[in-house]
Every structure is written in C-alpha cells, then in structure tokens.
Amino acid sequence: MVARRNDDVREIADREFQKLIYGKDHPYARHTEYAFIDAITRDDLVQFHQKYFQPNGMILGIWGDFKTQEMKKKLAKIFSPWPESYTEIPRPPSVEYAYTFSVHYIHKPDVNQSNIILGHIGTTLDNPDYPALVVMNQILSWDRMFKQIRTREGLAYSVWGYYGAEYDHPGVFSVGCQTKSQSTVKAIRMMLEEIRKIQNEEVSDEELQKSKDRYLNGFVFKLDSKAKIIQRQMTYLYYGLPPNFAEKVKNEVEKVTKADVLRVARKYLHPEHVHILVVGREEEFDEPLSQLGEVHPIDITIPQPQKQMPPPTPEEESQARLLLNQMFTALGGMDSLLAIRNGKWEVQITQNTPMGEMALEGEIWIAYPDQMRIDFNTSWGKMKMLVNSQEAWIEIPGQESMAMPEVQANSVRRSLRQDFVNLAKNFSEWKVQYLGPATWNGIKGEEVAIAKNGEVFHLLLDSSSKLPLAKRYTESGEEGPFEATEVLSDYKKLGGIFTPMKSEVFSGEKKISQTVITQGQYNVELDSAMFKIK
Known part of the structure; x- marks a missing residue:
C-alpha cells in the first residue's frame, strides 16, 4: 500500500536496500507509486490478460483423492475450448553489479532504534557453492553475529543474516540488526568484524555440525504436505531445475566441510565493499556515520498524485x-x-x-x-x-x-x-x-x-x-x-x-x-x- 509504506521501519530498510543492490530503476527493486497506478487503464489490463494468460504458458498442478486418467479427461474437456496461442515471455532482466563501498542514511525521527542493513549482491540457486553458502550463512548469522551482538554485548534483540539466492537472478547478501540509537556505529563495526573473522580461520567442528543440523532439521518441513511437494515441483519445472533439486541441496549440505566454509567465505563475502544502510535518528548515534565513510541521505517522501487542470480558455x-x-x-x-x-x-x-x-x-x-x-x-x-x-x-x-x-x-x-x-x-x-x-x-x-x-x-x-x-x-x-x-x-x-x-x-x-x-x-x-x- 503506497500510503502506508513508510510506517514500518524494517519495510523501509528492506525496500531501499534492494535499490542499493539492483539500482533504483531496476525491476527487482521497483515499488509502486501513485503515478503508476493512475496511468493504468482498463485497456491495459485487458491487453495484458490476452497476451500473457495463455494455455501454452501454464503449468497446472493437482493433488488430492482422484483417479489420474479420469482427472486427465476432465481437464481436457474443461480446457479444450481455450484456443492455443504463443506469446514470447520476456527474459528475466539482467543484473549488473559492481562491488563498491557506500554509506546511506534515512532519517526517521519517530524511532528510538536504528534499523541497520549491510551487504552486497548474492548468488543464484544453481551455483555449485550454494550448499556451502547455506552452511556458512548459518554460522555467520546465528553462531557468530547473534551470539556476539545480542547475547554477549546486548546491543540488539533482532540480529539476522541471509545469503540470498534466487532462481533466475542473483539474490542479496545482507546482515542486519535493530539496535538502540546510541549503539548504531558500534553495531555496524561489530557486524563487519564478524564477516572478516569468518574469512580468516576455519569454523569449529561444533559450529559446523550445529549449522548442518539446523538446516537438515528444518528440511523435513519443506516437504511435509502434498501441496508443498507439488508447488516445489512446479517451481523447479518452471525454472528448469531438476525435480530432485531440494534433495540434491540437502545431500550436498551434509558433505560441506570446514574448508568449504572458509573457501566460500573468502570467495563470496566482501566486507570492504558493502553498502551500509541505516534508518534512524542520527542526532542520537554514538558516532557520526561519516566515521565510516561519506554519507548519502535517502529521501523516502512519497510523491503525491499529480493532477493537471486542462488549459482554460x-x-x-x-x-x-x-x-x-x-x-x-x-x-x-x-x-x-x-x-x-x-x-x-x-x-x-x-x-x-x-x-x-x-x-x-x-x-x-x-x-x-x-x-x-x-x-x-x-x-x-x-x-x-x-x-x-x-x-x-x-x-x-x-x-x-x-x-x-x-x-x-x-x-x-x-x-x-x-x-x-x-x-x-x-x-x-x-x-x-x-x-x-x-x-x-x-x-x-x-x-x-x-x-x-x-x-x-x-x-x-x-x-x-x-x-x-x-x-x-x-x-x-x-x-x-x-x-x-x-x-x-x-x-x-x-x-x-x-x-x-x-x-x-x-x-x-x-x-x-x-x-x-x-x-x-x-x-x-x-x-x-x-x-x-x-
């Protein structure tokens, strides 16, 4: 909802961080404005439906208590009147990314905590190193950052990390936390330090095993219903992944070693080239953000609908x-x-x-x-x-x-x-x-x-x-x-x-x-x- 999009601080941070990674005009970072909605006509909707809602572009999944051949006959009868046609679907937009360091700030005077996100571009799900990245991220986010920033230092209640991987384009690597305004820069320095640490030496046996267990124990819930299984199969089919993709990732996660974690941390983490975004009240920060680098303010004002009066005689x-x-x-x-x-x-x-x-x-x-x-x-x-x-x-x-x-x-x-x-x-x-x-x-x-x-x-x-x-x-x-x-x-x-x-x-x-x-x-x-x- 356009009118309420600046109400939630985490939503603001997530939205604006996508722009820093993909570019403010890129489809993967786009968000709705009043002007976009006002420009859509009924004819636009009709043309879009006629162009893209075609039987040739559909994948249909069905589950339940039925006989397969009878169901196929019913479906053929229902969909046979729908004429075949072909529309070439545009390819997913390319992502061009250059690693660079930057600091960005959004002023939100009605909060007493800073919402911090820092990171860079991620990877794709078909990357052979994806299973090792899953394990590495679990250790970095939970065994390192969560324990250090929340448990030991007590700087934040919410601490998280995610090495994002998408089906058809690179995801976003990001770590973040919500901390009181007076510990903003300290928390940023600690997050960067934890990223560097995981690149410098192998993780412990305990960290490795706990990370694997955490992933593997959650794996069963990805496939605990027929609906989830069918939906996954349809998704894999759409993106050209093998039907056993989830099982292959699981098997590769089990094989990840401490050396693998160190290798992917050094290869895929770039603490010297992250985008840092802070949403909060800079007048209460422990240090000026400029201590980290040149600060680029971001304006999140919602452009109001513009109306023009016809030229009067x-x-x-x-x-x-x-x-x-x-x-x-x-x-x-x-x-x-x-x-x-x-x-x-x-x-x-x-x-x-x-x-x-x-x-x-x-x-x-x-x-x-x-x-x-x-x-x-x-x-x-x-x-x-x-x-x-x-x-x-x-x-x-x-x-x-x-x-x-x-x-x-x-x-x-x-x-x-x-x-x-x-x-x-x-x-x-x-x-x-x-x-x-x-x-x-x-x-x-x-x-x-x-x-x-x-x-x-x-x-x-x-x-x-x-x-x-x-x-x-x-x-x-x-x-x-x-x-x-x-x-x-x-x-x-x-x-x-x-x-x-x-x-x-x-x-x-x-x-x-x-x-x-x-x-x-x-x-x-x-x-x-x-x-x-x-």
Missing part, C-alpha cells in the same frame, strides 16, 4: 478570477484577508471511524502561511499536534514526542495551502478555470477549479452571495488518496472576516468528519515558541 480564466475576487469581497475584502497574520479557534470535531464515532474538543492555531498547532483535550491530558512545511510531530502526555504519520501530515499541509487566507495571499500564483453551474452532494452553485504545482482543488460558490459552499480536493487517507467534498456552512463574522463555523467532509455520500468552531479570532497575540517542535 481566456474567457474561462477571466470568469474564474472575477468570481474568486467576488468571493474574497464576500469573505470580508482582499485587504482584510491580506492583513491576517494568524488565527485561533476553539473547535469540536467529530470523526467517523471503523470503531464508531469519536468526539474531540480542542484549539487550533495557525500562523500563516505554513504553521499549525492543534491541541486536543483527552482523558490522559492535552495532546498536541505541530505542523510546518518541513516537520510534523505529535506530543502525547507521558510519552516521547513522535513524528506525525506522513498521511496525516500531508492532509494538514494540504488544508493550509488551500486555506482562503493563503489563497488570497498567493492568488496570482494559482491557475484558475470557470467550470460553470454544478451540483455537489445536492448543493447547487458555480464551480471554479484552482491549480498550482500539480495540485488541483475545486470551489463551489453561492451564485448570489459568492460565499464558498464547498471545496473538493484529493485527500490523503489510510487506504490512499480519495476525492473529498468539504461542505461549508453557518457563516459568521469573526474580526471582519466571514468564517464558516461548520465544515463536513464527505467521501462520496459517506460523511467522514465534522468540525464546528465555537469561538474564533484573527490576529491574536501568539508566542512563536508555541509552534516550536521539540
């Missing part, structure tokens, strides 16, 4: 600007709007959630153009939300401050950009288009589209008063972007500005939330420190 633009100037006059006048520096509102918010209706009371402060603070009264104390153009934080009583989820932060920033005061202050920068009479959610008015930098929203203006009746915009939701309609009503004059005291947000016909302003004031005395993010 001169008449459409002229009519839109006329209507919007009339709207500014109706709201209190352009001069009055431009004179607004800030605002304070006491609000009652009702949110419709899957668990039912949730009611909150609180206060909202805005320092134009881009700072907002929201204080909610809760049973455990006052919860604060602080947002500016760069950062967004939540402060909860009795807990550490945490970064606001990106979906929520984007929503607040969008509301600030589209605020009527900011719209007035930046009116010349927005492109506008008159779309004519319209009806939204049963409300009739005149529709105007407004756009800047790939962001488009619409206003529905009262035909008589020219006051805004509703907004329509793309909102950031938990399941992704959706079109929201915000109905504005109960206008009241606050400090010379007509202000909608009630707003209701809908997704289609479904009401999502309601905000009621009980008191409000513009240009109040505000201490800039109240917007300071700790």
